Amino acid sequence: MEFLAPTTWADALAAKAACPGALPVTGGTDVLVEINFDRRRPPALLDLTRVAELRDWAPDRGRIRLGAAVTYSRVIDELATALPGLAMAARTIGSPQIRNRGTVGGNLGAASPAGDSHPPLLAADAVVEVASAARGVREVPVAQFYTGVKTNALAPDELIAAVLVAPPRGPQQFCKIGTRNAMVIAVSAFGFALHPDRRAVGTGIGSAAPTPRRAEAAAEFLAGELDAAGLWESRGELPDGLAREFGHRVRAAAAPIDDVRGSAAYRLHSLSVMARRAATWAWNDYRRAA
Amino acid sequence: MTSAVPNSAGASETTASRGRVGDSPLRPDGLLKVTGAFAYASDLSRDDMLWGATLRSPHPHARIVAIDTAPALAVPGVHAVLTAADVPGENAVGLEHLDQPALAEGVVRYQGEAVALVAAEHPETARRAAARIVVEYEELPAVTDPRRALEPGAALVHPARRDAGGNLVREVRMRRGDPAPTAPVVVALDFEVGMQDQAFLGPESGLAVPGADGGVDLHVATQWLHVDQRQVCHVLGLPPGKVRLHLAGVGGAFGGREDLSMHAHACLLALRTGRPVKMSYSREESFFGHVHRHPAWLRYEFGAERDGTLVYARADILFDGGAYASSTGAVVGNGGSLGLGPYRIPNVHVDARGVYTNNPPCGAMRGFGCVQAAFAHEALMDELADAVGVDPVEIRARNGMREGDTNITGQVIDSAAPVAELIRIVRDMPLPPGSPPEPDLRELPGGVGNTTHGEGVVRGIGYAVTYKNVGFSEGYDDYSTARVRLEVSAGEPVATVHTAAAEVGQGLITVEQQIARTELGVERVVVQQADTTVGSAGSTSASRQTYVTGGAVKAACEAVRDTVLARAAGMLQRAAADLRLDGDKIVDVSGEVLTGVADVLGDEAVEETLEWRHRPTAPLDEETGAGDAHVQFAFSAHRAVVDVDVELGLVKVVALDTAQDVGRAVNPDAVLGQIQGGSAQGMGLALMEEVVVTDGRVRNPSFTDYLIPTILDTPPMRIEVLEYADPHAPYGVRGVGEPPTISSGPAVAAAIRAATGKALRRVPVRPEHITGA
Structure with a gap:
């Protein structure tokens, strides 16, 4: 080799x-x-560890540009405010040693449906910056980046340069189920973001479909209900049952399998609970922020 | 009494300096291990060594039609490729029955069975070459459901046993009292225990070095050098003098190193190539390279008076032994004779069976047949408590054994049996505080997974008690050998202790030093590396080494002391009984210095080698199970406090507190270490540890998916150690290592049941068992 x-x-x-x-x-x-x-x-x-520019992050035209080789530890330590959902996900990854080595770019390259970075990147509408010597730079919306089980949208001559994420305009949450309390691969995971600036909701589902994916219909439903009730402006309490219904719709967006880590039925059930709780926490944070 | 509470440390420092029995001197391997400098068997190295690799069966049951080794031999750097045809001795190994080939011959009986070996210059070359061996298999119907293994017409795992039990490895029957008892209160349940792995951190490793005499020296991580030697000799067709075993650094064992793994394989390759051969399994291979804990199916029924006093117990216990017997017979013996727990039960009907299947072979693991049973009898004891309206502590105290009781085999418990005291001690320990309003995520079920901020979280408390036999049972000639020498070096008396007992991480070397210091009054004690140039010490298992090898070292030290003091008595014209060894001096009973040890010994060494036996045990009666089958019983109790997210089925163990009678704590720090580790291992089985096997195939042979508790899963433990000396044991010791592994899991399961209201009749408890999804 x-x-x-x-x-x-x-x-x-x-x-x-x-x-x-x-x-x-x-x-x-x-x-x-x-x-x-x-x-x-x-x-x-x-080996990309000698390429210094991959290890940097910086604000870039209104977005955070996160170099592909920035480790999870640095995301946790340096970006908890700028990329809250991703930082929450980074905290759940492996052990301290793994977080000191593992990178968001690597997670995207592997494109595993169980990768912990994906749900928060989906929820935050991240964009993957890829490059090739022949064609230069192109930006791929993260939702289009995952093309199948452990495959991604990179052309054979392309590398991941960075991830571009807009700073949060509202609260974000990330939840992950594992069968122990640390150092575990996700049985199921859910990323959530409120985008009050555009009255939208972001979602990301992990470990419950062939690829990481959004729960688009659930997100539109929740955003629409919030809009219809004037809640984006009033920041009132969530109506009874709304978060629960959102959870059910998130569950409907998943297509999990049974495997040694968990049953498909449990993955669906846990997604609906995580989605309900995450939406509730995020909404309460939004209300408190007023 | 020794006790530990969370965050207490250094309690033993004041006594550590003397390093005698009852102190906690620092262990010689401690610093090396925490700094990563300790040499484990996987660190063995020789400049001229080759690397061995093993080709394993992909099928749970198949006929081997043909093996073509030529493509592997053609790989540059390959020195040898061996199959069953190359075994010079008898191709049969096994702890209880020689029913397992060293290399598969004609048939494979489980996925992962060793079929062929390769020796090559580089480990990767060896692995690649092994992959090039062409084995033509014809798959056979596999027996993968042990509940059907004894049905008429079931395929036979060992057809030669057609008229010798078929797929039955062993059956034990316990019959006591009224054969048809009745009781006003009857409770019953079915329970299932998944397959746990020992999950030792140091994978199977060793180095075989061919000798000029045609023999071989094998350096290996193991639990019992002499039982390995016997089997390796058998395979090689060599006498014991030509197969010399040396203990290499052991990274945990827990029963998983009682059977052979790479031992005979490395020797075969070394003798064929004339070069040292190292074999070291990967983590994945390790899951196929050792036996696991038997999965079990248990059906229990208790009959009781209306106050909860037990009238009778019935149990039907089935252990899946997998493809080869290993120690299944003894596990069945334990499950049958101890499987109703530490309770007074006048009428008993137990059937325990172990069967062959084409699943992974199962054998010894810490707790040995009692772990599985304890989940059932403790769950049923809680059912009984509920049925009669008594709390879980009192039902156990009421029915718990006491000294002088007879157990279900009719054996009198002739030392402490403090069941009621132990369970009340854990009940009376302070409970952990409830969750604060805004708890740290790490304190909640799900941890940093951020799945709850308190929603759905319910606290539960559960209790369990157990008792476990210490040492080998059922008439086994269980002994240990110790050689002790006392000499003067640079003016200072030095004791040298040599045994074949395996230090597997438990701290036996320190214990041997403490005993020699205590008996010989010396400060300096050298413990020689364990090897087969001294007689057998028996296995480092069954919680027995401090008792049995400790007993042997004590006896050998006493013999040395007697010789030295007799010589001194002659020189001093005093009675030997009036003399004592004290450091480099010989003193009288008042402590007055009479002469120096150097003056008595001069340049001579005094050396004694002794075999030491605990009192004999008896077999179980074939029909009734009656018999004084066990040497000693060790008792422990646990209280678990858990927080369960009942909506997601995630569990956080908040506290896991225990009380245990250890007879005498030879090394109190080591006792606490054993109890902490054992408790965590038992908790692991309750919560997450399972080798998942589907149709005879292991689905999770890695630490990615075979989960063991991390520090965030393991709570602080309050530990209270009772020291009711056993008058039959050296220093009064009682085995320590296994009981905590037995009572912790059932306590955790009980706590989850208390929090969720779910019956939970299977462990590990998975989230979907709690949520029903």
């Missing part, structure tokens, strides 16, 4: 173009496990 170790972003893109089968690696928390278990034998590893 070849080991490519570019030190600049341009070199990294050139290497990827020259060897499209090269598997990018930063923290190695996923890639090295796959290799150790002999599940993947890529012709080359493309």
Whole structure:
């Protein structure tokens, strides 16, 4: 196996173009496990840890531009206010050692339906910035990034440069079910965001469909009900049963399987509970923020 | 009395310096382990060594039609590829029955069974070459439901046993008192216990070094060097003098290292290649490389008076032994003879069976047959409490064994049996505070998963008691050998202790040092590496080493002391009985210094080697199960406090408090460590630990999906240690390691039942069992 170790972003893109089968690696928390278990034998590893610009985040034209190699630990420590949903998700990932190595870019690259970054990125309408030596930069809305089980929208010569997320205009929540209280892969997960500036609701479902996905109809339903009752302005209490109905509609958006981590029925049930609770917490935060 | 409360530390420091029995000296491996410097078996290395790899069966049951090793041999760097045809001795191993081939011969009986071996220059080369071996299989019908294994017409896992029990490994019957008892209150249940794994952190590893004499030296992480030696000799066709075993650094055992794993394989490869061969399993391979705890199906019925006093108990217990017997027979013996718990029951009817299936082989694990039973008898005891309107503590106190009682095999409990005291101690411990209004997420069910801020959370409290046999039972000749030498080095007396007892992480080396210091009065005690140049110490299992090897070391020290003092008495013209060893001096009873140890010993060493046995046990009667089958009984009680998110089925154990009688705490810190670890392991089975097997195939052979409790799952533990000395045991000790693993899980399950109102008749309790979704 070849080991490519570019030190600049341009070199990294050139290497990827020259060897499209090269598997990018930063923290190695996923890639090295796959290799150790002999599940993947890529012709080359493309080590991106020497590319300094991938490790930075900064405000960028009204959005946070999060370099692909920023670790979960830094998201937790530095971005809890700017990217609250993502920071909440980062807190649930692995152990401190894993969070010190693992990156949001890596989570997107793996595109596992169980990846913890995905629900908050979906809920926050994040955009994935990808690049290639031949065609330069393009932006892919995160909802279009996941194309199948562990596949994504990257072309063979493309790399993930960054994730672009608008700062929150309202409260965000992230909930994740695991069968122990730490260091666990999600049985099911849910990301939620209120976007009062555009009277919208953001959602993201994890581990309950072939890809991470939104609960679009549920989000539109909730946003519409809030609008109809004038609640975005009044910040009044949630009407009886509204969060519960939202939970049911989130559940309807999922398509989980039975596996060794949990049953499909439990995944559906837990999603409906998480969605109800997350919406309630976020709404209460919104009311308190008035 | 020793006790620990959360956050207490250093209580033993004042006594640690002397390092005698009852102190808690620092253990020699402690600092090395916490700094990562300890050399485990997986760290073994030789410059000229090869690496071994194992090809395993993908099928739970299949005929091997053909094996083509040529593609593997063609891989550059490969030195040998071996199959059953290359086994020079008899291709049969096993703890109780030699029913398992070292390498599969003609048939594979479980997924993961070893079929072929490769030795190569690099571990990855060995693995890749193993993958190139072409094995043609013809799949056979697999027996995967143990409840159907004994049905007429069931496929036979071992066809040769057609007229010798078929798929039945062992059946134990307990019959006592009235064969048809009746009682005014009757409660019954069915319970199911999933397959737990020992989940030791150090995977199976060892290094086999061929010797100039045609023999082999095997350095290996194990629990019992001599039982390994016997089996490896059998496979190699070599006498014991040519198969020398040395204990390598053991990273936990819990029963999972009683059977052979890579032992014979590495030796086969080393003898074939003439090179040292190292084998070290990956985590995934480890799940296929050792036995697991038997899953069990249990049907229990209690009959009682209206006040809750037990009149009778019936139990039907089925253990899935998997493809090979391992220690299933002894597990059945324990399940049958101890499986009704530490209660006074006049009328008893128990059937316990272990069966062969094509599931993964199951064998020894901490708690050994009592763990499964305790979930059933403790759940049923709570049912009985409910039925008669008595609280769970009082029902146990009322029915609990007392010293002088006879248990269900008719054996008199002839030392402390403080069931009522233990359960009342845990009841009376302070309860943890309730959740604050805005609790830290880590204090809530679901943890940082942020699934509740208090919604749906209900607290529950549960209790359980247990008793467990210590040492090997049913007439087994259970002994240990110790060699102790006393000599003077640089003017200072030094004791050297040599046994074959495996230190697996429990702290036995420290215990051996403490005993030698106590008996010989010396400060410096060297414990030699365990190996087979000294006689067997028996297994590091059954909570027995402090008792049995401790007893052997004590006896050998006494023999050395007697020799030294007799010599001194001759020199001093005093009676030996008036003399004592004290550091580098020999003193009289008043402490007056009479002479130096150096003056008595000069350049000579005094050495004694002794075999030491605990009092004998007897077999269980075939028809009634009667018999004084056990050496000693150890009792413990647990109280669990849990918060359950009843809507999501997630559990946070808030407190797991325990009381246990240890007879005498030889090393109080080590006792607490055993109790903490055992409690966590039992809790793990209640909450999450299960090897999930579907149609004979393991679905979660990794720590990604075989979950064990993390620190955020493990609560503070209040521990109260009673020391009611057992007059039959050295220093009065009572085995410590297993009881906490037995009573903690049922207490956690009971607490979840209390919080949810659900019956929960299966462990691990999964979220969907609580939510019903």
